[in-house]
Amino acid sequence: MDLGVHDLDLLMWWLGDYESVVYRDDSVGGVEANCELELTLRNGISGIVELSRTRTLRNSCIIWGERGALEIGTSVNPLVRLTPNQGETPLTGRGAVAGRVEATFPDTFARQLSDFAECVRSGRRPFVSAEDARRVIGLVEACYAVRQPVVQPWAASPASRETRP
Amino acid sequence: MIDQHHASLRGPVLVTGGTGFIGGRPIERLVLEMKCRVRVLVRNFASAARIATLPVGYEAAFTLQSGMRLTEDWARWANLL
Numbered sequence: 001m002d003l004g005v006h007d008l009d010l011l012m013w014w015l016g017d018y019e020s021v022v023y024r025d026d027s028v029g030g031v032e033a034n035c036e037l038e039l040t041l042r043n044g045i046s047g048i049v050e051l052s053r054t055r056t057l058r059n060s061c062i063i064w065g066e067r068g069a070l071e072i073g074t075s076v077n078p079l080v081r082l083t084p085n086q087g088e089t090p091l092t093g094r095g096a097v098a099g100r101v102e103a104t105f106p107d108t109f110a111r112q113l114s115d116f117a118e119c120v121r122s123g124r125r126p127f128v129s130a131e132d133a134r135r136v137i138g139l140v141e142a143c144y145a146v147r148q149p150v151v152q153p154w155a156a157s158p159a160s161r162e163t164r165p
Numbered sequence: 166m167i168d169q170h171h172a173s174l175r176g177p178v179l180v181t182g183g184t185g186f187i188g189g190r191p192i193e194r195l196v197l198e199m200k201c202r203v204r205v206l207v208r209n210f211a212s213a214a215r216i217a218t219l220p221v222g223y224e225a226a227f228t229l230q231s232g233m234r235l236t237e238d239w240a241r242w243a244n245l246l
Contacts, residue, residue, distance in 0.1 A: 028197065029220035053214035 004051035009136040023143035024150040184212045
């Protein structure tokens with residue numbers, strides 16, 4: 001799952017806690033390089049999360065609603081696209097911090113450290129709390145607890161690839 | 166080629182080139198079919214994701230290179246080379 005934990009964190013921050021999960025990955029005794037989650041959230045929303053270390057994926061979240069779809073990139077300065085169902089012109093733009101034209105990946109770490117330092121100075125709560133971290137780690141552990149082998153019909157020895165540790 | 170002779174090996178097997186597309190396949194066979202203990206020489210860990218799904222060990226190439234250089238230095242110091 002690796003860096004994918006941040007995407008799960010983002011999803012839960014946007015959409016709320018999860019109710020249940022079906023999880024598959026390609027580990028055969030090592031660390032998974034590809035995995036997929038079928039997530040159902042407490043508010044009834046369901047969806048699929050696909051994470052990969054070996055394939056170039058779209059790196060975005062697509063939220064389908066009754067009247068259109070909203071796509072949001074998961075990296076810094078993400079592409080945001082709203083596509084209405086009724087054939088209206090899609091709206092496209094970039095998500096950015098107010099007052100900044102472009103953020104960089106290291107900026108995200110600098111902001112985290114600044115937020116932590118400010119919390120120490122002022123005693124206020126951090127922007128991302130330990131409860132948030134524990135919640136997403138709980139999801140990762142729930143995934144590993146119900147792990148199933150991902151279907152790999154191209155593997156020469158399917159039986160051996162399904163060997164679990 | 167990996168044959169039955171290799172299948173009888175049970176000691177650790179060091180594989181070079183294992184993070185490539187072709188090199189990954191013998192590692193799969195060694196680990197999953199022949200139950201060998203495998204160590205893979207890795208230069209770039211970012212490219213080792215595919216074989217990381219298997220229970221293999223790793224040797225960082227730069228560690229091995231430094232180790233070999235160190236051994237050569239000792240050998241020279243001892244007038245062996």
